[in-house]
Amino acid sequence: xxxxxxxxxxxxxxxxxxxxxxxxxxxxxxxxxxxxxxxxxxxxxxxxxxxxxxxxxxxxxxxxxxxxxxxxxxxxxxxxxxxxxxxxxxxxxxxxxxxxxxxxxxxxxxxxxxxxxxxxxxxxxxxxxxxxxxxxxxxxxxxxxxxxxxxxxxxxxxxxxxxxxxxxxxxxxxxxxxxxxxxxxxxxxxxxxxxxxxxxxxxxxxxxxxxxxxxxxxxxxxxxxxxxxxxxxxxxxxxxxxxxxxxxxxxxxxxxxxxxxxxx
Amino acid sequence: xxxxxxxxxxxxxxxxxxxxxxxxxxxxxxxxxxxxxxxxxxxxxxxxxxxxxxxxxxxxxxxxxxxxxxxxxxxxxxxxxxxxxxxxxxxxxxxxxxxxxxxxxxxxxxxxxxxxxxxxxxxxxxxxxxxxxxxxxxxxxxxxxxxxxxxxxxxxxxxxxxxxxxxxxxxxxxxxxxxxxxxxxxxxxxxxxxxxxxxxxxxxxxxxxxxxxxxxxxxxxxx
Numbered sequence: 001x002x003x004x005x006x007x008x009x010x011x012x013x014x015x016x017x018x019x020x021x022x023x024x025x026x027x028x029x030x031x032x033x034x035x036x037x038x039x040x041x042x043x044x045x046x047x048x049x050x051x052x053x054x055x056x057x058x059x060x061x062x063x064x065x066x067x068x069x070x071x072x073x074x075x076x077x078x079x080x081x082x083x084x085x086x087x088x089x090x091x092x093x094x095x096x097x098x099x100x101x102x103x104x105x106x107x108x109x110x111x112x113x114x115x116x117x118x119x120x121x122x123x124x125x126x127x128x129x130x131x132x133x134x135x136x137x138x139x140x141x142x143x144x145x146x147x148x149x150x151x152x153x154x155x156x157x158x159x160x161x162x163x164x165x166x167x168x169x170x171x172x173x174x175x176x177x178x179x180x181x182x183x184x185x186x187x188x189x190x191x192x193x194x195x196x197x198x199x200x201x202x203x204x205x206x207x208x209x210x211x212x213x214x215x216x217x218x219x220x221x222x223x224x225x226x227x228x229x230x231x232x233x234x235x236x237x238x239x240x241x242x243x244x245x246x247x248x249x250x251x252x253x254x255x256x257x258x259x260x261x262x263x264x
Numbered sequence: 265x266x267x268x269x270x271x272x273x274x275x276x277x278x279x280x281x282x283x284x285x286x287x288x289x290x291x292x293x294x295x296x297x298x299x300x301x302x303x304x305x306x307x308x309x310x311x312x313x314x315x316x317x318x319x320x321x322x323x324x325x326x327x328x329x330x331x332x333x334x335x336x337x338x339x340x341x342x343x344x345x346x347x348x349x350x351x352x353x354x355x356x357x358x359x360x361x362x363x364x365x366x367x368x369x370x371x372x373x374x375x376x377x378x379x380x381x382x383x384x385x386x387x388x389x390x391x392x393x394x395x396x397x398x399x400x401x402x403x404x405x406x407x408x409x410x411x412x413x414x415x416x417x418x419x420x421x422x423x424x425x426x427x428x429x430x431x432x433x434x435x436x437x438x439x440x441x442x443x444x445x446x447x448x449x450x451x452x453x454x455x456x457x458x459x460x461x462x463x464x465x466x467x468x469x470x471x472x473x474x475x476x477x478x479x480x481x482x483x484x485x486x487x
Contacts, residue, residue, distance in 0.1 A: 075482060129433050136430040143420050153416060156479050157430065160412055163471055164434045171437040171464045175444065 007224040009217050021214045024207035031200040045112055050200050052105040054208035059102050060127070062212055063095025064134070068162040071155035085151035088158055089141055090219035092134050094212060099131045122173040129168050133161040147227065265360065268353045272361025277368065279338050286334060286369050294327045294373055295380050302384065312385040317446035319385075321439050323377050324370065324406070328435065329428050331366050331373075332410035336418040345419070349484055359411060359480035363473070367407035374399055390451040394458050398445035401465035405438050408472035415483045441465050 009017075032050035039046030070088035073079045106124060107117045118124065140157050141150065280286045301319045305311050312319075339345050348358055381387060389395045413431040417423040441464035448458015 075479075129436055132429075132433040136426075136433065139426060139429055140416070143422060143426070152482055152485065156412075156483055157416055159479070160409075160416075160472075160475060161434060163475060164437070167437045167464065167468050167471070171440045174460065174464070175440055 007228075008220045014214070014217055014221070017210060017214045017217065021207065021210035024203060024210055028200060028204045028207045031196065031203065036196045036200050042113065045109065046197075048105060048109045049197075050204040052102065052109060053201070054204040055098055055105060056102040056127075057205060058208045058212045059095055059098035060130070062209065063091050063098055064130070064162065064165070066091040066216075067095060067134075067158050071158040071162075074151060074155045075159070082147060082151060085147075085155065086220050086223040087216070088155065090216045090223060092137050092158065093219055094215045096131065096134050096138060097215075098208075098212065099127060099134070102127060103131065120172075120176070122169070122176045125172045125175075126165075126169045129172075130165060133164060137161060265354045265357045268357025269360035269364060272348075272353065272358050273364040273368075274361075276335060276338070276362060276365035280334075280365070280369065283338075286331060286373075290327055290330045290334065290369075291373055291376055293330065294323045294377050297323045297326065298377065298380050298384055309386050313387045313450075316381060316385050316387045317450055318439075318443040320374075320377060320381055320446060321402070321443045324374060324402075324442075325432070325435055325439050327373050327377075328366075328370060328406045328410050329431060331369050332414040332431070333424065333427060335362055335366050335411065336414045336423075340419065345484070355481035355484050356477040358484070359415075359476045360473075362411045362414075363404070363407045363476065366411060367403045370403050370407060371399075374403070387450055389449055391449045391455050391458070394455060395446055395449035398442055398449065398458075398462060398465060401462060401469050402438050402442040402445075405465060405469035405472055406435060408469065408476050409434050409438075412472065412476050412479070412483070415480065437464055438468055441468070 008014075028050055032047050036047070036050075038044045067088045070084040070091065074081070074084040074088065103124070106127075110119065111117050137154060137157050141154050143150070145153065298319070301315070301322075302312060305315060339348070410431055413427060413434070417427045417430060420426060441461040445458045445461040445465065448455050448461070
């Protein structure tokens with residue numbers, strides 16, 4: 001419980017991680033846009049490979065994996081702490097952004113490569129469903145409730161949604177194979193990887209992971225501060241009400257004050 | 265647990281039998297949707313027959329949302345939820361009972377919608393066992409996942425709008441698998457390809473029944 005009271009990492013750690021994320025993202029952009037050569041088959045389109053897979057990796061594995069584990073640890077009575085609830089919420093929120101980015105970069109790639117913005121490919125379809133699933137989680141989170149109630153509710157929602165992910169995945173894969181749909185994905189995505197391309201891709205993964213860690217830590221901090229601010233507002237309001245009552249009492253027993261409701 | 269489940273299911277079904285909300289509100293909407301689908305797709309029999317399995321399960325899917333909302337609306341008044349909690353009934357029993365009640369309502373609904381579809385769209389089941397097995401598995405899955413989310417959103421002021429957002433993406437694989445299985449049963453596809461979809465419907469039903477049994481206790485406490 002002591003961890004739940006803190007606001008996460010110190011400002012300094014946050015700044016270091018944030019700086020590392022910024023530098024690695026900048027380096028990826030530089031290497032991806034200027035240093036690496038264009039691909040023989042895809043030309044400049046191949047540069048999306050430095051962005052799209054790393055973003056997808058963060059969205060589909062890191063973010064939702066972290067959210068599921070944290071939700072499970074919250075529901076587990078021995079490890080129950082608001083720390084896990086806030087961590088899950090932060091991971092989902094950042095994960096939703098990364099999932100949306102995965103879809104956007106995917107369609108940007110799909111249009112010139114396949115000629116369509118969208119294809120009912122298994123990965124695209126399941127990623128889109130995943131996005132809606134976790135938008136539901138965020139909607140549920142916005143419903144006002146006591147912290148413990150909301151935490152329990154959201155943890156259940158996250159786990160129930162998480163179980164759906166493999167089922168969604170298998171069902172759309174079979175749907176595709178039975179319908180002889182677009183098997184174009186990965187057909188021309190295996191360029192002979194040039195040395196600098198491989199390194200840039202690797203750097204892209206590191207950059208996106210750092211960015212994710214930084215954003216989650218920052219989001220966690222906001223979550224704690226928002227709760228503290230809520231408590232502070234409550235205390236101030238309570239204090240005001242008490243002082244009103246005191247003023248009423250000290251105003252003596254003149255009924256006019258009471259009826260106008262304006263003790264000062 | 266099973267005795268409790270029977271009690272809760274009997275209670276829910278008795279309320280439905282007496283109030284007839286499901287019968288006179290949910291069921292007509294499902295049948296009406298068939299007419300609306302025909303308006304949207306045009307009166308050509310071929311197009312309607314080809315789309316029939318998907319349309320059937322769409323009608324069932326949306327009715328599931330209504331049935332689940334109804335199932336928790338009858339508990340919102342008179343402190344019924346607290347009453348259930350205080351009565352010493354096993355939460356898993358409450359869950360199973362509500363699933364059984366919703367599943368039976370959906371089963372009746374499917375029979376009626378199917379009859380309507382046979383008349384309006386002119387389609388026939390060629391492989392009854394496949395249609396029935398797919399229906400039973402899909403219905404259990406729909407009811408179980410629906411009741412979990414119903415409990416999750418019960419008592420919230422935004423429940424009417426929140427429930428579809430939460431539950432429809434989760435139920436998407438059921439819509440997909442059940443439609444494909446029925447396409448096989450209606451001989452739009454092959455029977456073997458239709459039967460393959462039972463491998464999605466079965467695990468989905470099992471997964472959500474198990475999750476509901478485990479998590480319904482904590483869920484009831486959040487109401």
